[in-house]
Amino acid sequence: MIQDLPIADRPVRLLLISRKWFCDDPSCSLKVFTERYDWLAPHSRRTLRAEHILRQIAFSTSCLAAEKIAQAIHLLLLKSFFLRFLMKSIAKIRLNLQKIAIFY
Template identity: 50%
Template sequence: MRVIDDLPIQGKSVQLYLKTHKWFCTNSFCEAKVFTERFEWLLPHRQRTVRLDAALRVIAFSTNCIEAAHVTRMLGMPVSHDTLLRLIHTTEMPTVHSPFCRH
């Protein structure tokens, strides 16, 4: 049983209780001993849905993380400012090349 946070409904926090299946490999040469169900809307080892994660990233990048933590709490997505900082640090940023040459 997993507890997953999702986007709020009418300002109320939403938690999904998800029952997943596990399979165990009896082959002694298998590197992965335990296999679990995967869902496209949920990343492995995460406790938030992909769409909640995306919404939190938008809020975290729009303002400082302390104010963003207050905003998320008011919207029904309570997370700490440390969590928002972690989201910012783990976001892959595209490399942008300057149109101006420095030669």
């Protein structure tokens, strides 16, 4: 199940069935290929637009306030989610800054 932004104050969960292809060639490095979507990151449980909104909420408020805001817009998430989400986002930012510093 994939979580998306609510519609008309109703929570939205998407059941996504993607196609898989298998490669029988022994020289092939990837044995299983799956269908990818531009609105969903690989192995993600939320759409990119839901992640964007959650990132804005997490970076603009405290985790306790973010939990209340998320519940008000029918995204059932706990404050611990926002803590993990912030830590992952900060780690990605640091990695990108290190890449920029190396190329500079």
